[in-house]
Amino acid sequence: MIEKLLIANRGEIAVRIIRTCKEMGIQTVAVYSTADRQSLHVQLADESVCIGGPLANDSYLNMNAIIQAACNTGCDAIHPGFGFLSENSQFARLVIQCGLIWVGPSPDIIDMLGNKSAARKMMKEAGVPVIPGSKEVVETVEQGKDIASRIGYPVMIKASNGGGGRGMRVVCNEEEFETQYTNAKAEAKACFGDDDVYLEKLIENPKHIEVQVIGDQHGNVIHLYERDCSFQRRHQKMIEEAPCHILKKDVRQHLFEDALKACRHVGYNSVGTIEFLLDKHGNYYFMEMNTRIQVEHPITEMICGVDLIKLQLKVAEGLKLPYRQEDIHQNGYALECRINAEDMNRDFAPTPGKITFMHLPGGRGVRVDSAMYSGCEISPYYDSMILKLITFAPTRLECIKKMRAALSEVIIDGISTNTKFHYYVLHSKEFIEGRYDTSFCETFIKELKDNGSIV
Structure with a gap:
């Protein structure tokens, strides 16, 4: 049973989790950046630990600092909330390797479903209807153009490991494909550290x-x-x-x-x-x-x-x-x-x-x-x-x-x-x-x- 939970997040979702933990009799540990020192989740948790500077990479994305905070405060579980590290299989594995409970699906499942192109393939195997598009990651402009011509424009280029609308580009014709492909890969790399993209038929106004x-x-x-x-x-x-x-x-x-x-x-x-x-x-x-x-x-x-x-x-x-x-x-x-x-x-x-x-x-x-x-x-x-x-x-x-x-x-x-x-x-x-x-x-x-x- 979980007795003490570290919440690897901030803001309203951290507060939301703390409130349920209070009902369940679970002690909570908040982590925070220097910019969030006076935040409500810090004030409501039973304990709090500063894990770095204001930039997310220095704090809420700092896996080692978060896990060290959990171990130092005697936590037996980590809840990732949403955003930040919530769908990061590497972080989930580190949590489990340290003997802590990961409040989320198994890292292998995160891997399977986190990569959007791999998830599409898996859903096809399960008999779930998927949007027509590429079966695998689109490696080159020429490969992408070939797929787009077969399924018909307009198409959507999407980051394989993306979300939240990042790394997505609509392509209406072959002339603009290369520019949009390059832009999508660049944004995917900047936002998710991975420039893999795949292609889907654009379902207009769904x-x-x-x-x-x-x-x-x-x-x-x-x-x-x-x-x-x-x-x-x-x-x-x-x-x-x-x-x-x-x-x-x-x-x-x-x-x-x-x-x-x-x-x-x-x-x-x-x-x-x-x-x-x-x-x-x-x-x-x-x-x-x-x-x-x-x-x-x-x-x-x-x-x-x-x-x-x-x-x-x-x-x-x-x-x-x-x-x-x-x-x-x-x-x-x-x-x-x-x-x-x-x-x-x-x-x-x-x-x-x-x-x-x-x-x-x-x-x-x-x-x-x-x-x-x-x-x-x-x-x-x-x-x-x-x-x-x-x-x-x-x-x-x-x-x-x-x-x-x-x-x-x-x-x-x-x-x-x-x-x-x-x-x-x-x-x-x-x-x-x-x-x-x-x-x-x-x-x-x-x-x-x-x-x-x-x-």
Whole structure:
């Protein structure tokens, strides 16, 4: 059993994990950079250890410093959160080699699914539909052009070990292929230390649907329904909802069946998310699997009534899942808005600085996951997301109305945020009717600029 857990992360996910650990009677150790000395996760944990300077490479990506902190404080487990080292198999192996429990899937599974081109091949073997594209890594421009001509333009060049929209380039014709190929490889190398890329047919204006899954070390695996993550700006999710409003019953059931089929094929043994693209004809394709807890996991918790972090910790301890599939039920609707420290009048540029005053909403069906407080500093060194605002209601329209009311209560002085932008979105006809896809956000931003709502 886990008695003392080191959280190898920062911000709201670290706070989120600490809160569940308090409920479970697990002691926690926070790690922090010199820029995060006054952060909330540091103040809430039972112990804290400084692991380096403000740059992520010097602190939250410093494997040796993190593991040394865990050993020095007597921890028996490490939770990686999301981002940073959460999908790094080398780090997972080091944790296990040091006799600590790794709260995540086995390193071999991370390897299998972390490489996007290898994962595509594996899903094909499992009988899960995948987007047409290259079978292996694309080694040369000529090889890429040949594949693109066979599957047809437009195509997407994607980093094999990437994520979060990095190392991705759309290619509309052969003339621009070489430039975009070179740019994708350069960005992949800079962001992930690996310039391998693969090729996919571009599914134009799809819905981005993901299925939440969890497996244990005894071969049991269940799904916890789906999330619609189609509202994205530059491949970065901004608003998520659960369940997907427009998904047909038979398509939903096939999605679940294929998600569980994929998990059983690889022997998945932790919390994870399988992401699909749904085209306008109702066809869906495997895109990737995230072998970690997701930013948007709270909306699944709201509609299913489970604590995913608690489940993740229990299966890491080697316990069997306490639920069978028939025990999991979807009730109501949930929305999540990612509130970022950014200025929508300056092309959503980050706005680090000091929060001089902060008031957040509450009440029935409103949840706030954040590490912010009045007087805290928003660092320029990390992601600009400062809080997640989540609402839950029996119907989707009630949930949207509750989110509008919650957004209108948010007061954050000292920095600019994208709160007003979310408020605009939730009044748009397309969003209210669920008729939006991954291209809608950029179109909506243009409309706001045209009517003078934003600069």
